[in-house]
Amino acid sequence: MTAISDREKLSYIAAQAADARLNLELETEGMTLNLGPQHPATHGTLRIIAKLDGEQVISAEPVMGYMHRGYEKLAEVRTYPQVTALVNRIDWVGSFANEVPFILAAEKLMEVEAPPRAQWIRTTLFEMSRVANISLFLGDMALQLGATTPAFFAFRDREHVLNQIEAVTGGRFHPNFDRIGGLKDDLPAGWITETKRAMRKMRQFCEEMEQLVLGNEIFAARSRGIGVIPADIGLSYGLSGANIRSSGVDWDSRRDNPCGLVHSELDWKVWTHPDGDSFARFWVRLQEVRESTKMIDQLLDGLPSGPIMAKVPRIIKVPAGEAYVETENPLGVMGYYVISKGDLVPYRVKIRSASFSNISITPWLLQGVYVPDIITILASLYFILGDIDR
Amino acid sequence: MIDATLLFGELAYWQQTSLRVVGGLTAVLLIAGTLVYVHLFKLVSFMQSRLGPMEAGPFGSLQLLAEVGKFLQKEDIFPRKADKFVFAAAPFVVLMSTFLLVVVVPGGPDAWFIDSDIGVYLAMAVSSISVIGILMAGWGSASKYSLLGGLRATGQLIAYELPLILAVVGVVIQAGTMNMQLIVYAQADGAIFGWGGIGNPYILTQGVGFLLFMIAMQAELTQTPFDMPIAESELVTGYMTEYSGMRFLLFFIGEFATAGVFSAIAAVLFLGGWYIPGIDPDDNIMNVLGPIVMLTKIVGLTFLVFWFRFTFPRFREDQLQKLAWKVLIPLALANIMVTGILKVAF
Numbered sequence: 001m002t003a004i005s006d007r008e009k010l011s012y013i014a015a016q017a018a019d020a021r022l023n024l025e026l027e028t029e030g031m032t033l034n035l036g037p038q039h040p041a042t043h044g045t046l047r048i049i050a051k052l053d054g055e056q057v058i059s060a061e062p063v064m065g066y067m068h069r070g071y072e073k074l075a076e077v078r079t080y081p082q083v084t085a086l087v088n089r090i091d092w093v094g095s096f097a098n099e100v101p102f103i104l105a106a107e108k109l110m111e112v113e114a115p116p117r118a119q120w121i122r123t124t125l126f127e128m129s130r131v132a133n134i135s136l137f138l139g140d141m142a143l144q145l146g147a148t149t150p151a152f153f154a155f156r157d158r159e160h161v162l163n164q165i166e167a168v169t170g171g172r173f174h175p176n177f178d179r180i181g182g183l184k185d186d187l188p189a190g191w192i193t194e195t196k197r198a199m200r201k202m203r204q205f206c207e208e209m210e211q212l213v214l215g216n217e218i219f220a221a222r223s224r225g226i227g228v229i230p231a232d233i234g235l236s237y238g239l240s241g242a243n244i245r246s247s248g249v250d251w252d253s254r255r256d257n258p259c260g261l262v263h264s265e266l267d268w269k270v271w272t273h274p275d276g277d278s279f280a281r282f283w284v285r286l287q288e289v290r291e292s293t294k295m296i297d298q299l300l301d302g303l304p305s306g307p308i309m310a311k312v313p314r315i316i317k318v319p320a321g322e323a324y325v326e327t328e329n330p331l332g333v334m335g336y337y338v339i340s341k342g343d344l345v346p347y348r349v350k351i352r353s354a355s356f357s358n359i360s361i362t363p364w365l366l367q368g369v370y371v372p373d374i375i376t377i378l379a380s381l382y383f384i385l386g387d388i389d390r
Numbered sequence: 391m392i393d394a395t396l397l398f399g400e401l402a403y404w405q406q407t408s409l410r411v412v413g414g415l416t417a418v419l420l421i422a423g424t425l426v427y428v429h430l431f432k433l434v435s436f437m438q439s440r441l442g443p444m445e446a447g448p449f450g451s452l453q454l455l456a457e458v459g460k461f462l463q464k465e466d467i468f469p470r471k472a473d474k475f476v477f478a479a480a481p482f483v484v485l486m487s488t489f490l491l492v493v494v495v496p497g498g499p500d501a502w503f504i505d506s507d508i509g510v511y512l513a514m515a516v517s518s519i520s521v522i523g524i525l526m527a528g529w530g531s532a533s534k535y536s537l538l539g540g541l542r543a544t545g546q547l548i549a550y551e552l553p554l555i556l557a558v559v560g561v562v563i564q565a566g567t568m569n570m571q572l573i574v575y576a577q578a579d580g581a582i583f584g585w586g587g588i589g590n591p592y593i594l595t596q597g598v599g600f601l602l603f604m605i606a607m608q609a610e611l612t613q614t615p616f617d618m619p620i621a622e623s624e625l626v627t628g629y630m631t632e633y634s635g636m637r638f639l640l641f642f643i644g645e646f647a648t649a650g651v652f653s654a655i656a657a658v659l660f661l662g663g664w665y666i667p668g669i670d671p672d673d674n675i676m677n678v679l680g681p682i683v684m685l686t687k688i689v690g691l692t693f694l695v696f697w698f699r700f701t702f703p704r705f706r707e708d709q710l711q712k713l714a715w716k717v718l719i720p721l722a723l724a725n726i727m728v729t730g731i732l733k734v735a736f
Contacts, residue, residue, distance in 0.1 A: 033534050040623050055538065055707065144623045146614050146704030152438035218615050218703045371538065372706045375624040 030058060035374065037066045043140070044385025046359070050366070050374065057374060060366035062359055067389040075349040080106050080180060080316050083346070087336075088174040090353060091387040094133030094330040096125045096165065099178040102349075104260040105325040105338045106180050109318045114260070118182040118308045123261045124299045125165065125177070126327075127292045128195075131202055132161040133330035134242075134289050137382045138206075141282055142213045144379035145222050150213050157205040160198040167191055180316055182309035192300045199293040206290050214286065223278035227365050227377035230276060237364070238357035241332025243381060246284040247276035253328035261327065266298045278380035285382070317344055331355050331387055355387035410503045418492050421650030421688060422643045427454055428689060429696040430646070437700055461642075464635035469532050472632065476530035481633070481640035483523030488647045490516035495654045496571045498664050498680030499672050509570035510562055513655055514555050517610065520648070521547045524619070524629050527641075531632040539628020542707055543612060543619030549714040550609035550616070556722030557602035560729040561592050561659045570655075574663035578671045591662040598725045600660040602718055604694065607652045609710070611645065613695055615702040616710060653691035654684060661687050 036047035045066035051058045071090065075083045087102055088095040100122060107113065114122065139154020162172045167188055169175035177184050213219050229239065231247040244251065252270040254263040271287035273280035320342040326335030332354025339348040358381050365377055401409070431453060435442030443450030468474060493503040494513045506512055521544055528540015562568055565576040580590025593600045609616035620628040630641050657663060664680030665671055705713065 031534060033538075040626060142703060146617060146621065146623065147700075147702055148614075149438050149700050152440065156439050212701075213703075216703060218705060221709055222703060222706060370706065370708070372618070372621070372624055372704075 046385055046388065048362070048374070052371065055371045057366050057369050057371070060363055060374065062362050064359070064388050067385050069390065071390045072349050072351055075346055077345060079344045080318055080346065084178055085176045088176055089386060090351065090390055091133070091329065091331055091384045092173060093136055093384055094129035095173055096129040096175045096177065097327070097329045098334065099176070100126050101325045101327045101334055102336045103178045103180055104327070105323045105336045106318055107260065108323040108325060109321050109338065109340055110180065112181045112310050112312055114182045114310055115307045116304045117306045119260065119262050120299055120303050121183055121187060121308065122178065123263065124296055125168065126261060127296050127299070128161055128165055130330040131289055131292050132158050132165065134285050135202065135205060137285055138209045138213070138289070141379040142219070144375050145219060147213065150209060153205065153208060157201060160201045164191065164195045164198050167194070179309065181312035186308050195300060196297060199296050202293045203290060206286055209286060214283065220279060223282065223376055223380065226278045226369070226373050227380060228277045229361065229365065233364065234361070237361040239332070239361060240354050240357065241328065242281060242284045242288060243332060243358050245271065246273045246280035248272055248274045253326060253333050257326070259325050259327065266295050268295050278376050281380040317342060326352065329354060331382065331384060332358055351390055353387045353390055355383035359383050359388055414489065414492055414503055418489060418647045419643070422647040423454055424689065425646045425650055425692050427451060429692060433693065433696060434700050458639065461635055461639040466635045466637065469632050471532035473530040473532065476526045480523050480527035480530055481637045481644065483526060484520045484644045485640050487516055487519035487523065488644050488651055490519065491648070491651045494570050495651065495658060496574060496663065497684050498677035501677045501680055502571060505571055507569050510558055510568040514558065518551055528629040531629065533632050535625045535631045536629050539619045539625045539631070543629060546609060546612070546616065546619060546710060549711055550606045553602050553714060553718035553722045554606035554610060556719065556726060557599045557606060558659060560596045560599040560725050563726070563729045563733050564592060564595060570658050574658060574665055575671060577662045578665040588667040589662055589665060591660065593660040596660060598721065602722050602725070603656055603660065605718060607656065608695060608698060611649050611652060611695065613699040615698065615704045617704050618707050618710060621704065649692050649695055650688050653688045653695070656691055657684060657687035
């Protein structure tokens with residue numbers, strides 16, 4: 001794990017931001033503003049208690065748990081194949097990616113390995129769920145900053161990816177397609193050509209976003225220098241994914257900690273940005289969508305033939321033991337810690353979801369900013385409520 | 391100012407007045423309705439790869455009636471801690487400013503509501519009334535979001551009133567009158583380097599003024615990129631948060647009618663108003679053609695307003711104030727100075 005950017009420079013930026021923050025001389029009686037649980041900017045039920053002085057935030061505290069569904073506990077009374085249907089609903093915008101680390105953990109316990117074709121298709125769908133997820137972020141962040149049109153473009157173009165996911169799995173949002181030892185089905189006929197066309201469209205969408213949002217002066221003025229996360233602070237809060245890569249930390253689980261997915265056989269690049277502000281987070285995610293579409297093209301070109309299911313017993317009993325597998329999901333690092341006692345059901349499942357850690361930095365980050373910047377920062381951190389509360 | 395015409399000639403004063411009152415109401419509601427349908431429903435839909443309303447009437451043109459019917463049926467909710475009178479009165483104050491604003495706009499040689507010698511001054515004065523209404527709504531709602539929205543709106547509208555007025559001063563200097571009707575005549579009778587074919591629309595000489603007016607107008611209308619007071623993603627909808635049903639509809643009409651009326655003022659000041667090149671401005675036919683010309687120009691100018699509204703993200707409050715005080719106002723003052731020097735020199 002190395003930081004490419006100058007740490008001293010980043011801590012200088014952070015110190016500047018801290019100096020500019022609290023203006024205690026003019027402090028008057030504060031006001032407590034409850035952002036949420038019902039608020040358009042939290043796209044879900046996150047509540048942020050912000051103590052304000054005028055429009056400046058003195059302190060902010062996220063209140064999580066309004067959407068807690070108890071998946072960790074529910075998983076203890078589901079058989080292993082049933083759990084995928086549950087965990088689909090954690091990050092509902094990129095749901096296939098939620099299934100993968102759990103299945104990989106179960107496979108690790110059972111010591112089976114999916115055949116190469118299944119691994120490649122699995123990686124393809126994994127990256128497609130990333131494209132579907134992050135393209136929505138690109139529109140949503142612009143929407144939070146007041147531009148309505150990019151959000152419609154994002155929903156329009158995400159459809160191409162969702163259609164392809166639906167063509168394989170039968171589910172647009174909750175595929176439930178990954179199986180221990182492989183996949184449920186093979187690809188339908190003609191899917192590869194269609195997917196390549198969809199990926200071309202997504203690259204066009206990225207171009208469009210680059211011109212419409214990234215090139216806009218108002219967008220830059222609203223997001224540059226807002227919510228600066230220095231690399232060491234970000235790491236200490238456990239940030240992952242694009243949030244930490246945009247602080248200059250060159251670390252990607254897909255490249256540095258590969259486990260069961262075939263990213264290492266592809267030619268791709270991990271994008272980082274030295275600034276660590278909201279603009280950087282948008283920029284890094286935009287590049288990631290592009291990179292993913294290129295990865296999918298390579299995956300489809302190099303797709304090996306063969307079976308899609310390894311030999312696994314019909315009734316799956318996982319041998320006793322523990323396994324932890326984490327993958328680089330669209331929102332950041334997602335991991336499953338599975339303990340098995342040799343039963344049909346897991347003894348205990350701990351889910352490490354990315355948004356929960358990503359959102360935990362908000363009390364530090366929101367201190368001293370203005371109300372409009374709360375929205376910018378929350379939008380740029382990009383969380384999915386289901387991923388926070390599980 | 392003009393001789394009797396066929397339309398108003400034989401009518402008594404009270405008859406003329408009532409006709410003008412009806413005309414004023416029609417003008418405001420007609421413009422608001424046109425803008426909502428053409429821009430908010432259709433134009434924006436096509437920008438965003440949608441169709442917009444298609445079911446109610448041909449191309450969804452009756453959707454407007456359906457929407458009004460929906461709002462009228464809705465419950466009129468008062469928040470428990472609201473200041474009832476202030477809360478109830480606020481939408482009317484906002485709408486009143488729009489109705490007062492429309493009276494200064496001429497639509498033809500005789501199609502005017504009031505023929506005031508201080509028309510421009512009156513327009514700028516009454517346009518500020520809406521600030522009071524918005525502040526009333528923000529305070530009376532007893533909601534923190536509304537309060538923040540109301541205060542933001544007040545700061546913004548006061549800041550942008552100044553460039554708006556200063557942008558108009560250039561036109562007033564050039565025309566030598568504050569009478570809106572005479573400004574139209576001044577443009578109609580003007581000549582570009584001795585060629586009077588299309589008169590002299592002031593956008594040619596007051597281009598900077600027009601630009602400033604449009605920017606300040608966008609801010610006065612609290613449209614994106616200046617929609618901090620409404621800011622749907624952060625303040626929900628600012629001062630309008632607690633309103634429902636009929637009172638929300640009044641705010642909604644006010645928003646679009648004001649967009650139309652401000653565009654009408656811009657059309658009169660910078661685009662030659664109701665005048666059509668080649669037709670004698672005193673010809674009676676202009677009383678019929680004039681309003682149509684005005685409506686065309688209004689739709690054209692509001693197209694710009696809504697184009698920006700649905701393309702740009704919004705400014706932050708401090709960036710917005712900086713733009714007004716550090717860029718627009720100095721530019722407007724420079725424009726006035728240059729206009730004054732040229733006026734004296736030629």
